[in-house]
Amino acid sequence: MLAWIPLFPLLCFLVNCAWYAFGQAPRGKEKAGALIPGLIASFSIFASFLVSLVLFLKLQGLEPEQRIINQSLYNWFSVANLHVEMAFRLDALSAIFSVFITGVATLIHIYSIGYMSHDATPGKYFAYLNLFCFSMLMLILGASLPILFLGWEGVGLCSYLLIGYWYADTLKASAGKKAFVVNRIGDLGFLLGMFLIFYSFGSLDFEAVRSIVVGTAHGEGTIHGVGQGTITVICTLLFIGCMGKSAQIPLYVWLPDAMAGPTPVSALIHAATMVTSGIYLVSRLNFLYSLSPTAMSIVAITGAVTAFFAATIAIAQTDIKKVLAYSTVSQLGYMFLACGVGAYTAGVFHVITHAFFKALLFLGAGSVIHGMHDEQDILKMGGLKSKMPKTWLTFTVGLLAICGLPPFSGFFSKDEILWQAFSSPSGSVILWLLGAVTAVMTAFYMTRLYSLTFLGTPRFSENRPHTGAKVIPHQSHSFPHDGHGHGQSHESGGVHESPSLMIIPLQVLAVLSFAGGLIGIPHFSWLDHWLETVIPTHHAVSSGTAPAMEWVLMGVSIFGAAVGMIFALKLYSNLDLVSHLKTRFAPIHKLLENKWYVDEIFNFLFIRPIYQLSLALWKGFDVAVIDRLALSLGWMSERTGQTVRVIQTGSLHVYAIMTLLGLIMTVGYLMYGMA
Amino acid sequence: MSPVEPWVVLAFSSAIFFIGLYGVMVRRNIIVILMSIELMLNAVNLTFILFSRQLNDLSGQMSVFFIITVAAAESAVGLGLVIAMFRTLRSVDTDEIQLLKG
Numbered sequence: 001m002l003a004w005i006p007l008f009p010l011l012c013f014l015v016n017c018a019w020y021a022f023g024q025a026p027r028g029k030e031k032a033g034a035l036i037p038g039l040i041a042s043f044s045i046f047a048s049f050l051v052s053l054v055l056f057l058k059l060q061g062l063e064p065e066q067r068i069i070n071q072s073l074y075n076w077f078s079v080a081n082l083h084v085e086m087a088f089r090l091d092a093l094s095a096i097f098s099v100f101i102t103g104v105a106t107l108i109h110i111y112s113i114g115y116m117s118h119d120a121t122p123g124k125y126f127a128y129l130n131l132f133c134f135s136m137l138m139l140i141l142g143a144s145l146p147i148l149f150l151g152w153e154g155v156g157l158c159s160y161l162l163i164g165y166w167y168a169d170t171l172k173a174s175a176g177k178k179a180f181v182v183n184r185i186g187d188l189g190f191l192l193g194m195f196l197i198f199y200s201f202g203s204l205d206f207e208a209v210r211s212i213v214v215g216t217a218h219g220e221g222t223i224h225g226v227g228q229g230t231i232t233v234i235c236t237l238l239f240i241g242c243m244g245k246s247a248q249i250p251l252y253v254w255l256p257d258a259m260a261g262p263t264p265v266s267a268l269i270h271a272a273t274m275v276t277s278g279i280y281l282v283s284r285l286n287f288l289y290s291l292s293p294t295a296m297s298i299v300a301i302t303g304a305v306t307a308f309f310a311a312t313i314a315i316a317q318t319d320i321k322k323v324l325a326y327s328t329v330s331q332l333g334y335m336f337l338a339c340g341v342g343a344y345t346a347g348v349f350h351v352i353t354h355a356f357f358k359a360l361l362f363l364g365a366g367s368v369i370h371g372m373h374d375e376q377d378i379l380k381m382g383g384l385k386s387k388m389p390k391t392w393l394t395f396t397v398g399l400l401a402i403c404g405l406p407p408f409s410g411f412f413s414k415d416e417i418l419w420q421a422f423s424s425p426s427g428s429v430i431l432w433l434l435g436a437v438t439a440v441m442t443a444f445y446m447t448r449l450y451s452l453t454f455l456g457t458p459r460f461s462e463n464r465p466h467t468g469a470k471v472i473p474h475q476s477h478s479f480p481h482d483g484h485g486h487g488q489s490h491e492s493g494g495v496h497e498s499p500s501l502m503i504i505p506l507q508v509l510a511v512l513s514f515a516g517g518l519i520g521i522p523h524f525s526w527l528d529h530w531l532e533t534v535i536p537t538h539h540a541v542s543s544g545t546a547p548a549m550e551w552v553l554m555g556v557s558i559f560g561a562a563v564g565m566i567f568a569l570k571l572y573s574n575l576d577l578v579s580h581l582k583t584r585f586a587p588i589h590k591l592l593e594n595k596w597y598v599d600e601i602f603n604f605l606f607i608r609p610i611y612q613l614s615l616a617l618w619k620g621f622d623v624a625v626i627d628r629l630a631l632s633l634g635w636m637s638e639r640t641g642q643t644v645r646v647i648q649t650g651s652l653h654v655y656a657i658m659t660l661l662g663l664i665m666t667v668g669y670l671m672y673g674m675a
Numbered sequence: 676m677s678p679v680e681p682w683v684v685l686a687f688s689s690a691i692f693f694i695g696l697y698g699v700m701v702r703r704n705i706i707v708i709l710m711s712i713e714l715m716l717n718a719v720n721l722t723f724i725l726f727s728r729q730l731n732d733l734s735g736q737m738s739v740f741f742i743i744t745v746a747a748a749e750s751a752v753g754l755g756l757v758i759a760m761f762r763t764l765r766s767v768d769t770d771e772i773q774l775l776k777g
Contacts, residue, residue: 650776652708652769654697 002055002071002088005048005098012044013130020123034122035385038113041126041568045109045133047357049102056095065535067092068207070143077340093534097140097280100352104272104359105133107505111363112264114501115370120190125165125262132158136273140280144205148281152190152245155274156183162269164262172260179254185242186251193237200226200234206284208286213287226338228292230450235295238281239302246278246330248336249255249306253599255329259321263366265567266321269500271362272355279335279351291340296426300340304434306423307333307546309596311441316592319376320365323449327402328358331436334417337435341427343420344535345528349520350413352527356516357401357410360509364395367498367506368453375460378449383458387495392454394510399450401513403443405562414439415554416522420555432553439557443564451572461496483548522550565660684725692718705760707765709753716746 013269016037052628059067072087109129127654135154142148158180164176193202201209238337242248247255258270269275282289284298289296307330315327336345371374371388385392401408404415422432497503520527571578582589591597649655691714699713703777727735761767 648775649772652705652772653700660696660700 001051002069002090002141003073005052005055005102005141006088006134008044008051009041009130009133012040012156013134016127016130020121020127024121024203029473034113034116034119034126037123037126038109038116041130042109042113044130045102046106047575048137049099049106052102054088056099059090059092059095061265066096071142076146076245076283081202082204083555084144084146084204086147087143087205088147089140090141091534092531093280093283094140096348096352096530098137101136101140101273102133104355104465104509105136105268106181107508108264108268108272108359108363111267111366111502111505112262114499115264116262120126120263125162128158128161128165129265129268130635131268132162132274139277141205145197146204146298148284149190149194152277153187155269155277156187156245159183159258159269161654162265163258165265169260175254175257175260176305179258182251182254183244183250186241189240189244190238193241193333195578196230196234196237200230201448211289211515213291214371231288232292232294233287235292236298238285239278239295239299242278242281242336243302243609246275246332246336247306248278248302248333248552249309250598250602252310252329253602256322256325256595259325260402263321263362263369266325267366269359270325272580274301274333275328276335276351276355279332279339279347281536282336282339282350285361286339288346293426293464296340296342298340299336299579300421300426300431303333303336303340304337304431305333306330307337307438308434308441309333310436311445312592313595315444316439316589318379318593320368320378320381320449320453321362321376323378323445324358324361324365327442327446330442331358331402334414334435334438337421338417341421341424341431343417343424344519345525345531346413346416346420348531350417350529352519353401353409353513353516356509357398357408357513360394360398360506361402362508363502363509364391364413366494367391367502368395370498370502371495372460373495374458378452380460381453381458382456382460384495385452387458389496390497394503394506395450397510397513399446403536403565404439404557405561405565406558407514407517409515411558412517412520412522415557418551419522419553420559423529423549436557436560438567440564443561444568447565447568448546448572451569451577456573456575457675485571514639558672681725681729684721686716688718688721688725691715691721695701701768703768704756705757708769709750711752714747716742723759 019037019040046125053636055069059069059142069090070087072085074086076084076086078084101152109126112129113168114124116125119125131154133401135151135158137151139151139155142151158179162176163179164173167173196437197209197242198204200211203209203212240251243251259266261270290300310326310329310333314323314330317326331350334353335347338344338350368384368388368391371384371391372381375381397408401410403413408411415510418432418435421427421435422429519525571581594600695711695714695716695718697767698714699708702708702711720742721741723735723739726731757767760772764772766772
């Protein structure tokens, strides 16, 4: 039954492929309905959701020690003592991941039906989306590293396909390529880490490695003959993979560009699910990471710095999706900060709440973009509160959740992370400070986005013909608009509220964003208890620091968030002041707006040298040596052929004489030559 | 009636064989070439029978039966080819059919 969770999306992927190939593609660019492929896709992921839920409840009925469901389909491959089964395993961690992933994915699929209704090839879109869900569920449910890696690569592929979905636009196509290439760099680290695990422990199955590690962890410095150093190297290599997939410094550059894809894709893949797979991997291998303080601090520091760094960039972005993208990078940094200080449960908790509120924010942004006819520049919005009241209401819930005001879900998870960063044995005041400052900045830039989009007076003219022209000439990397073609009927209408097919998922997500935090209230955490079998609770957490400190820090973070929000609200209700400040602090603003010039630095450091080297190799080696060698071989065989072809006279008699001569020679050799 | 001397038979059959060989080498008409091949085959048959008798070994005659059978099949196939060739090329002259000339 377990295997059905990933199999449903796979089957419907095939169905949608067939639908697209035989039903839609032959008709060319003719508009095709999104409803049927959308319903097929939504049905499949909803079925997965139901199965996940049933199995989740089944797990809950079992004793905590027995909360594991295994299913092995067949032997994938066996080489020497490496045996890889196509096996799935559901335990507390993967159960909770599969439930929230399939749940959020179902909502986003339904939303997509509305969002993609004007698209030319919705069949293709939904096929990709199904393939993504299949890969993501493989990643979550795989019982061993190779199966996880299969899903890991699968989601990378689907991410590439969906970022470059409107591939006719070169910018979007190259954004897809960028994501793929950057992810490959991380994947190399993942592969090396996987090889090293097999080399050290002789197995790739999580449970097997875990029992080896846990069974001998109390030994003297080495585990199963594996030194501390090796474990640090394994963890660091695997974390490089996570950097790529989960967009951490320095491999985060692909995620903001990934916003070129359709907005539901940004919500599903680049906010709620795929980018959190790095946190899943670290939590899954927590028994390894816990053994290596060095690797843990690498994770924690990378996470904290990424959180801070991305938040600074988000302050100065003007593309609604870019702000959300940098906010995602920043929140992912939070999750790694939690994992790095040993609070894996807090990280997983934030993954879940983040999935709810970030999916909500992205879908809300999608609704705004849809209603504004593909306008993504927040400087050209404003006053949408009255035009799109339902979107506004749900977006407000998302805003309060991400800013971390109680009792919204983001508050609990973010506060838990900050508290752990401060109090856990591997945490420190600096990590806490980075996290807290980031929280204030998060509140500021999200409120800025909210204020510019929904509050104030409209900065666009009604019934304007949509041109897609850019207002800010120096923002070179933004994608002017989402690019999905609207039907003619919409062109004449003004800004409108989205159809209910898009609003209902928003409302469901808003409820979840509001209430999702209840599963992890500190000290009464259901989640801590649930994950205990996979992630042993840190008993050392509360030692040394007074409980009162926790209340103080909580107060500080609420106060900081409130200050950030109020400051942003005040500031952005007076746009003249904002532009005055912009010119006053022009260098800083420019630096942030251009994302610290990271893309340019990477371009200078890596891309240009590689490009030059490739150019030199092409001209100097490929053309000059390889091509010449290959061509001269061809020339030689041609000359030989030209010379020898005169033998083929075409005359029957010559052939007969040749045969006769050959016969005579053979017989002569047999009779006389042998002697 | 005295039995025929073996050398006579041998001389006769080799004469037929070389006549056939000459035909294959020299003639341009493909039907004649086929006929010449038949001549060569039958010269061989004659030799087989001679030695079978001289050596008191029936396997020589067995071979002859096989050769006759195969020769019949061969000439059937050959004539079929000739007809097909004539239909497409309107000729049975080997000089005319040199499509594979290099």
